[in-house]
Amino acid sequence: MPADDLVALEADPDQRHLRASVGVDGGQVGEVPRLEHLAGDVGQRGHGSLLLRYRPVCSILDAGGRERVRAEVRSGRESLLAAADALFYERGFHAVGVDLIVARAGVAKTTMYRHFSSKEDLxxxxxxxADERFWAWFDASLDPHAPPDQRLAGLFDALANLAASPSCLGCAFQATAAEFPEPSGAGHATALAHKEAVRARLRQQAADAGAADPTLLGDALLVLLDGAFALARMYGPDNPAAGVGAAARSLIDASLSPAPRRRARR
Structure with a gap:
């Protein structure tokens, strides 16, 4: 059973909460979708612990530390967001209607409109x-103890691992821009803001690494990152993005100014 298909739910002694830990590369921790639907796929793993199979619904799980999840049925809003995570990421936006979302969430349509004024708001x-999860993954993939150029290259090693995961169905923001091409729309604007933030962060990482032209290197690395996500969606886990780490290293090495390159060789 693949590690990223496992979730351990460990009950507190007072049985009022469940502690959820998701097995993924690097021991990251993520939230568990649809905790109210545990029947049928649950097995025992030790005292006070449950083990179940599930398919992660987002390419990037929250890497920000151990979450505590109430054992009671989650709120209507959380149920709707969990359903949206699965359906939007796997099927896209136009193929998923409100009726399907509320049916998957197990709530009434009135509940949805109490929390979200429209499907667009959802x-x-x-x-x-998805943006929060991406940045949790991004930050967790940067080794704070590595030299800046190696730290940046390591991000793309982590990207290669992510793109090879069966749970990775590409980039949610690329899909959003494709389905909502009008720049003035809320979906497209949200996706663009995410990509601009990624672009700025890669440029800053390139500057920290000592690139002679951080703007040029940062933008080139963005092309690699988005290309890896596109390949994951197109090919599935066995895709050409396996070489994205080596490609990033070639770009970084070629972009370093002479002084940082000399330091990196010592």
């Missing part, structure tokens, strides 16, 4: 959550 909330 899409924006889904993208906000």
């Amino acid at each position: 899409i924006v909330a889904y993208l906000d959550r």
Whole structure:
């Protein structure tokens, strides 16, 4: 059973909470979708612990530390967001209607409109959550103890691992821009803001690494990152993005100014 298909739910002694830990590369921890639907796929693993199979619904799980999840049925809003995570990421936006979302969430349609005024508002909330998960993954993939150029290259080693995961169905923000091409729309604007933030962060990492032209290197690395996500969606886990780490190293090495390059060789 693949590590990223495992979730351990460990009960507190007072049985009022469940502690959820997701097995993924690097021991990251993520939230568990649809905790209210545990029947049928649950097995025992030690005292006070449950083990179940599930398929992660987002390419990037929250890497920000151990979460505590209430054992009671989650709120209507959380149920809707969990359903949106699965359906939007796997099927896209136009193929998923409100009726399917509320059916998957197990709530009434009135509950959805109490929390989200429209499907578009739910899409924006889904993208906000995807943005948080992306940055948790990004930060966790940067080794704070490595030299800056190696730290940046290591990000793309982590990207290669992510793109090879069966749970990775590409980039939610690329899909959003494709389905909502009008720049003035909320979905497209949210996706563009995410990509601009990624672009700025890669440029800063390139500057920290000592690139002679951080703007040029940062933009080139963005092309690699988005290309890896596109390949994951197109090919599935066995895709050409396996070489994205080596490609990033070639770009970084070629972009370093002479002084940082000399330091890196010592």
